[in-house]
Amino acid sequence: MQAALDILKRTFGFSAFRGVQADVVERVLAGQSTLGVMPTGAGKSLCYQLPSLMLEGTCIVVSPLIALMHDQLRSAEANGISAATLTSVDENRAETIQRLLAGDLDLLYVAPERASQPHFRDLLQQCRIALFAIDEAHCVSEWGHDFRPDYRLLAPMMEAFPDVPRLALTATADEHTRADILTQLGIPGEGLIVAGFDRPNIRYHIRPRDSLTRQIQQIIDAEPGPGIVYAPTRAATERLAETLGKSGRETRCYHAGLPPEVRAKNQHDFVASEDMVIVATVAFGMGIDKPDVRFVIHAGLPKSIEAYYQETGRAGRDGDPSVAHLFWGGDDFARARMRVAEVGQDRSTGERARLGALGALVETAGCRRAILLRHFGETPPETCGNCDNCLNPPKAVDATVTAQKYLSAVARTRQMYGAGYVESILTGQSTDRSRQNGHDSLSVFGIVDGEEAALLKPVSRALQVRGALLPTEHGGLMLGPEAKAYLKGEVPLDLVMPPRTARSRKRGVGGDATPNPVGDPLFEALRTLRRDLAKDAGVPPYVIFHDSTLRDMAEKKPGSLWQLGELPGIGAKKLDAYGEDFLGVIEQYS
Structure with a gap:
């Protein structure tokens, strides 16, 4: 050895x-x-x-x-x-x-x-x-x-x-x-x-979808460096890429339906970039060995805990701080349950287990990382200090009675209407439609008011996660196989209410100081040199040196090839190929 x-x-x-x-x-x-x-x-x-x-x-x-x-x-x-x-x-x-x-x-x-x-x-x-x-x-x-x-x-x-x-x-x-x-x-x-599954440099954030484009845009505005946004469909990748690109950040899309030459160029340009955002289906990623991805955003529910772990793991391969955001909705779980129902009996048990594991991850009031690591057979600490719930604990609310009211309203409106209409009945909003249907005379009309009204959307999501509500083919809601237990009060519904999020300032990954000392003139000069050398060699910048190596150069300012070669990540061939160039830049700032 x-x-x-x-x-x-x-x-x-x-x-x-x-x-x-x-x-x-x-x-x-x-x-x-x-x-x-x-x-x-x-x-x-x-x-x-x-x-x-x-x-x-x-x-x-x-x-x-x-x-x-x-x-x-x-x-x-x-x-x-x-x-x-x-x-x-x-x-x-x-x-x-x-x-x-x-x-x-x-x-x-x-x-x-x-x-x-x-x-x-x-x-x-x-x-x-x-x-x-x-x-x-x-x-x-x-x-x-x-x-x-x-x-x-x-x-x-x-x-x-x-x-x-x-x-x-x-x-x-x-x-x-x-x-x-x-x-x-x-x-x-x-x-x-x-070796274990923990990626301590990744900070996990999971929230319900609410104005998805705005939520994603806030993250992109706050996080420097390259990032991946995973969208559930090809159409969604194109739509999101177009909208997000209007902010001025270079944004591309990637999916299997694009012409091969467009797909190849978008992937090549992303790999070579230092700040591009790519909006993609999950087909994108396994073929990317890019170490400096600073954030991964899921605009919908991944297929499984394993898929989520692998897809978020494309952030921070260089060990620097990175973030993973997941935005989910109750309809994600409802659609997934319908897909499970269509697979064969031999696969449905495993698929239901995978869906249940995802439900536990997105709804927990506890540590996200602990749930991930326990899924892979580890026994982690109860808290990690680097996920949304550990950093800003959510509030737990008993919504069992509200769930009974919601399911009753779905049943009494004959399981034909969507969430918005059901909520309008429960909160007593009389409209031409509700009067025409005779629903303003139902016993559930107007039985929710005040603070309880704020629970209706989270209750709807939670009931869909648990299979108590399912979508109809016309976009309405109907009672699922688990509804009876909730209607009878046999199963409680405890809601996790995430705290309000303040608008992020552009300070770097996770709101902390960026790991790259942006503004340090020497570091910026080293990055410029790296970019030029990479372009001449036809390789991505990280192939020359990782950001961590440039940070070491900027901090320690080596004055000789021997001192430069002592820094981590600089082998003999790279020292011979690039050493004099980087020493020249360091000398200018020393």
Whole structure:
């Protein structure tokens, strides 16, 4: 491992491993197959990149998306690693195969669709293979949230090389999924290394939707740096991107229905940007290895806790403070319940459990992070100090009686009308429509007033989360299977009332001072240099250096190549390629 530490410093610019990296690397170097479950930003790729420099032969990396492979290729090459991709869009495939056969590659990235083919296996038989690395390994499991059938066809390739160790890596796998990955990829149980799921640099905020565009705009106005807004539909991505872009912040959209060249350009420009906002469907993200995303916003309910964890995990991969906002509505849960009802019996139980877990997350008065971590089998502290509920505890209200009134009003108006109309009946608003329907003479007409009226919208959301209210095909509300228990008062309804939010000032992530000392002339000059070098090299700025490295330069002002090389994140190749340029800028401000 001393040799591994030497390479860690020389190639990657770090003097020590982080978290469980050392445990994973040690097993790989010993030829032992391993499953590493490590949170996003914990340095999973280093766990195969470093061994590829020490083992004889080529490391074959199976990765799910071409964009992700190309991102990882750029970062590997920037550190001086001999790497290549073999994909359908690469024009140098013949050259790559020659480099592979000649033993000139440390890393070869391929998609599972190619890796599972017999002709690729035959090609590997002509080479020296050092390691099989399976990235995003949760895709192999039908229990995972991103199941990819081709991942389950990788076994024959690996079985053809029984002496080559296997390294599977993922950030999102609960206990059931982990067991399935071990079985499918032929990794022994003792090879499981779980680093934990906590991302302490991400602050979680979850609120009901209320003027969604305004809510999102306030966040974008307050948070500098690149950000992702996840919208539930293609049309919503385009609509939101157009509206948000009017504020002056560069905003693009991304979804599978865009022309390929537009989609590729928007993704490329976002990866290269330092402040762009991209509004996307969840198809966007897994292929992005961008470390400096400062915020992720969900404009609707994600599919599961696992999906939420992975999607929010695209923020703050560089370890700097970041925020994750989720805006939800009762109709999100109502639609999800209808989708669950349409799936087969074998899947509906699991889908209902996933929906219940989401309901617990959005409605809790307790710590959001604790719920997330318990979902993945951990035993976290009761409070984290870095989520909305811990920072500003909500108020709990007993709304059992109000729920009975609401359900009674839905029933007495014959389960035909939407929430707005039901609320108008309960609060006694006499209109032509209510008089024509005869509803102003109902016993529920006007039975809610004063402070209780403010509970009606939260009660409607809560009843939809719990399955006591369901949408009709015409946009109305009808009683769901759980309604009877609430009507009879057999089940209480405790509401969590989030505190009012003050308009955020533009101070950086989460309202704290931004981790980038914006306004420091040296830091800004270093960023400008980085931007120019990245443009000349055709790579995103973070491939040159992360913001944390620039902050260290601005703070410590090294005066020699040796001093510069001692800063974290500056390996030998980057020091040789960029050292003099950055020292020149530092000297101007010293």
